[in-house]
Amino acid sequence: MFILESDTEMTEELLLELINKHKSSHERYNRLKKMYKGDHPILHQKKKEEYKPDNRLVVNYAKYIVDTLNGFFIGIPIKVSHESDEINNYLDFVDKFNDQDDNNAELSKLCSIYGHAYEMVFIDGDGMLGITYIEPQEAFVVYDNSIVGKPMFGVRYYNNADKKLEGSFSDKHQIIYFRENDEGKLYFYDEKPHLFGDIPIIEYVENEEKIGAFEGVETLINAYNKGLSEKANDVDYFADAYLKILGAELDDKTIKKLRDSRTINMAGGDIDKLIVEFLEKPNADETQENLINRLEKLIFQISMVMNINDETFGTQSGIALKYKLQSMENLAKTKERKFASGLNRRYKMIANTSITPIKGDEWTGIKYQFTRNYPANILEESQIAKNLIGVTSKETALSVLSIVDNAKDEVDRINDEYDIDNEYDFDRNRVDLDE
Structure with a gap:
C-alpha cells in the first residue's frame, strides 16, 4: 500500500x-x-x-x-x-x-x-x-x-x-x-x-489483508501435485519392473525371447537354487493415499471453499446444506462488504458528473442486492414465501424465491394482473345485470 x-x-x-x-x-x-x-x-x-x-x-x-x-x-x-x-x-x-x-x-x-x-x-x-x-x-x-x-x-x-x-x-x-x-x-x-x-x-x-482465495493453501496444492505425481511414478515403476533371475546365466538372445514370448522355460543346472521373480520396490501405497487424502481435505478446510464434487454434497438439503456451506458464506459476506464499499465510490463519482440524473447525495439511496448462488429448492422456497405473506411485505416474501429476479417488479406485475382480473369481472357482471 x-x-x-x-x-x-x-x-x-x-x-x-x-x-x-x-x-x-x-x-x-x-x-x-x-x-x-x-x-x-x-x-x-x-x-x-x-x-x-x-x-x-x-x-x-x-x-x-x-x-x-x-x-x-x-x-x-x-x-x-x-x-x-x-x-x-x-x-x-x-x-x-x-x-x-x-x-x-x-x-x-x-x-x-x-x-x-x-x-x-x-x-x-x-x-x-x-x-x-x-x-x-x-x-x-x-x-x-x-x-x-x-x-x-x-x-x-x-x-x-x-x-x-x-x-x-x-x-x-x-x-x-x-x-x-x-x-x-x-x-x-x-x-x-x-x-x-x-x-x-x-x-x-478480497479482504483487509489483500490475500487471494487460494494463497493460503498454495503450499498444500504444490504438495498435492507432488504426492500424486510420485504415486503415478510408482505405477510406471511397477509396470516396468525388472525381472530377477538368479542361478542361471542368460545370453542376449534368450533374454529377448523371454521378453517377446513372456514365457520362462529353463532346464539344466540346479533347479532348486534357481530364482526367477520381479524386483519389487518397497510399497508405500497406503502412506501415499493417506497423504493425498489428508492434503485434499486440508485444501478445502483451510481455503474455506466447499468441495461441491463431494459425493455427500448433493444428498443434503435445507438447513443441513447451509450449515455445510457456512464457511464459504462467511467468506462471501466479507467479500460482499468490501465489494459494496467499491460500488459506493463508483456511484458517488458517477453522481458528480453532469451526464447523469443522479444528483447530490441521491447515490446514497442506491441499493445493492447480492444473492448467493445456493442450490435452489423451489418447493421449499415457495412454502417459506407463502408463510411470510401477512407477516412481512409482499416484496420481502417474494424476495425469498430464487426464480424472482426483482421482487419489486414482481409485486407490480401481480398488482397489474389483479387490476385486469377485477376489470374483467366488473364488465362481465355488468352484462349479466343488463340481461
Whole structure:
C-alpha cells in the first residue's frame, strides 16, 4: 500500500519511484496468475534421470477454489436499484452499456486471484460513461497518511510498442499523461480535466489483508501435485519392473525371447537354487493415499471453499446444506462488504458528473442486492414465501424465491394482473345485470 503525506505533489521523479516499487510485487502477481492458469511449480522442477519415471501431474485446485467461490458469490448478478424510476432506468442503462454484470464478475475473480484489483470510470469519446476493470499488475492507488487513508492518486501504466513506460495518473481534478524517454526518465506531456470529483480508479479488495482465495493453501496444492505425481511414478515403476533371475546365466538372445514370448522355460543346472521373480520396490501405497487424502481435505478446510464434487454434497438439503456451506458464506459476506464499499465510490463519482440524473447525495439511496448462488429448492422456497405473506411485505416474501429476479417488479406485475382480473369481472357482471 502506497502512503504519502496529504500535501505531496506528484513529480516525474516520485512517479517513477512509485512505479518501480510497484513492479517489485509483479513476481507475486505472476506466480498467482500462473497458479490459476495451471502453470504450477511441479512443471518446472528439475528433471529426473532418463531411466526414472517423471510424471508431472497438476490438479488445479487454485482455479477450482476461485471459480467455486465466485460462482457462489456473484454467479447470480448483483441487482442495483433506486426508489426513483428515473435513476433506476439510468442505472439499468449504464449496466447494460458497460456489460457490468460481466465486469463485476471479472473484477470479483481478479480479487480472488490477487487479493485485490482495480476499476476505472471514464467518459468515452461519445460522452458516454464507461466502466472497466484493471489487473493489479497495471495499476495502483496512492493514499494519504490520514486515519481514513483517502485516495490521492490513481496510476495506470504499461510498456508501449517501444518497450518504454507509458500511462497516466489522476488526482481529484485532472488526468496527467506520461511517457519514458531514452534516458529512462519520465516526462508529463498532456493533461485533461475530469468530472468525477475523486480519483477515477477504485481499488476493490478480497479482504483487509489483500490475500487471494487460494494463497493460503498454495503450499498444500504444490504438495498435492507432488504426492500424486510420485504415486503415478510408482505405477510406471511397477509396470516396468525388472525381472530377477538368479542361478542361471542368460545370453542376449534368450533374454529377448523371454521378453517377446513372456514365457520362462529353463532346464539344466540346479533347479532348486534357481530364482526367477520381479524386483519389487518397497510399497508405500497406503502412506501415499493417506497423504493425498489428508492434503485434499486440508485444501478445502483451510481455503474455506466447499468441495461441491463431494459425493455427500448433493444428498443434503435445507438447513443441513447451509450449515455445510457456512464457511464459504462467511467468506462471501466479507467479500460482499468490501465489494459494496467499491460500488459506493463508483456511484458517488458517477453522481458528480453532469451526464447523469443522479444528483447530490441521491447515490446514497442506491441499493445493492447480492444473492448467493445456493442450490435452489423451489418447493421449499415457495412454502417459506407463502408463510411470510401477512407477516412481512409482499416484496420481502417474494424476495425469498430464487426464480424472482426483482421482487419489486414482481409485486407490480401481480398488482397489474389483479387490476385486469377485477376489470374483467366488473364488465362481465355488468352484462349479466343488463340481461
